[in-house]
Amino acid sequence: MRKSFFRFLAKLNKWLLPSFSKRQLDLANASKWQLALIGWRYYVTTRALD
Structure with missing residues (x-):
């Protein structure tokens, strides 16, 4: 769940x-x-990639 949250946040940042x-x-x-x-x-970004 944490990784998916950071992926969503990375897309939002972009x-x-x-x-x-x-x-x-x-x-x-x-x-x-x-x-x-x-x-x-x-x-x-680093949290989304881990």
Whole structure:
């Protein structure tokens, strides 16, 4: 159940949250909220893949 929840959450993130890689965002110049979103997406993606 936990893995399916994170898979659903990953699909929701992909649909709702902006993709910074498509915008070619430089991580050195990213703001705190952009870094938080990147961290959140990374966390959810790794949990969905386990």
